[in-house]
Amino acid sequence: MPETAPTGSYSRLTPGDAGFVEAVSGGLFNSLRVDGEPDAVVVPRTEADVVAIVRDAARTATKVAIRSGGHSWVASSVREGSILVDLAAFDAIDVDVEARTARVGPAVRGQRLSKELVAHGLAFPVGHCGNPALGGFLLGGGLGVNWGHWLPSCFSIRSMRVVLSSGEVVVASETSNPELFWLARGSGPGFPGIVTEFELDLQPLPAAIRLSSWMFALADLAAVTSWVTRVSAALPSNVEVSLVVAGPQRPGASADSEPFIVGVVATAFTADEAEAAEALHAFATDRGPGVSPLEYLDAVPVAFDTVHEAVDATYPEGYRYLADTFWSPLDLGAALEPLAELITRAPSGVSYILSGMPKNGDGANLVPKGVAAYGMHDKTLVVPYVIWADESDDAANLAWLNELRAVLEPVSSGHFMSEADLRHDASRVSRSFAGDDGERVLRLIRQFDPDSLFCGFPRPAGVAEPTP
């Protein structure tokens, strides 16, 4: 047998094969393509296939890149000269209602998991958008629904099955391979293994979810941020508040709409009517922002498995995207006000800036310390999404994001890796970990993948692989 022949039964496409281009690009959410092409795309059906793929790759010294749902903003599954392992077939869900746990494949999308769990009266902190898969979402920490109360989603992983670079299959949990488990909860695209299954802790379904929203003119930003900051301090942790600064092509806007707006959404994840009313009480008793909203929804009921729909609408399919993230110790007003003029100059009216104060202002203390690689957190999170349609507008949109970065970088304490622009600057990765954890992450990656079989963190062009 020639040295390069695969030993497993998995399917394999190489450049020139019919379907290769679609296999590389078809599963990516972002239409903005990165440079680089894999040598092959392989589609395993079983864990034994994954083991065979990893062993074949090690034997031929070919690097391995991984895809579960293709929602990495920076297409971290597309790496020059690698084997792209597409885990789409790993999409099983097995719920143990009594134990309140589930075994799920990494390719399961958040919206599908929610539907399945709701039928059992259960829930999981899936992402705010319905479509990302659990694989990348959970490894990156997972800022899911109700995370000020349920914590980032990686803290709800009980255990996971991992194929290591040696081809060995191990279980990682707090008691089995605890260092691998520490690493898996937050190292995102740097994780040195292939997860074939997660075991998750579930939550009782919040039976009364109530959503209030307000839309104001952008000119009222200062009044709105100071009102939201004040009210947030009195909200319980199961009310999640987000604030967007958006332009004329936001979902639902027409030619007659106010072009630039500030939107506020408060969602209460509660067990019953009484708790819902109590949870949102601080909005009713506060004196308000002192400016009139253009639109207002008052505590409308929402089903858990449809909460993502309004968010999905803000990420239209088929567009080109640049996303970046900035944690900041500043409050909402100080973080956002310098951006107000910039949004009016965005080359695309679809782009917007999302922000929030996790746990309603106590985000710096939300995440358990030292328990997992995911630990970078602060008071305010600001996430610009730059969204446009035409390749000819790439340079203008990148230049606009660079203007935002020039304002945000000096006041930022770190980044959220899953939505940071890892191909922009290598410090996006190192500043996504708390304290000295970045060093520990690199050391553990080297320990579990001594020959660097896995592609690891996406990097800017020309930047070498980081070493501990």
Ligand SMILES: Cc1cc2nc3c(=O)[nH]c(=O)nc-3n(C[C@H](O)[C@H](O)[C@H](O)COP(=O)(O)OP(=O)(O)OC[C@H]3O[C@@H](n4cnc5c(N)ncnc54)[C@H](O)[C@@H]3O)c2cc1C
């Ligand atoms: C529209 C949109 C909305 C989003 N909203 C949120 C949100 O609300 N909260 C949030 O936290 N994030 C959010 N994200 C970011 C998202 O969680 C990450 O991009 C995540 O990596 C997507 O997971 P995926 O499996 O679909 O991605 P993929 O592109 O398939 O995977 C990304 C990388 O993760 C690693 N990986 C994935 N699966 C495995 C596996 N099984 N084993 C080992 N490594 C693996 C690989 O390195 C892979 O290249 C959003 C992204 C998009 C595009």
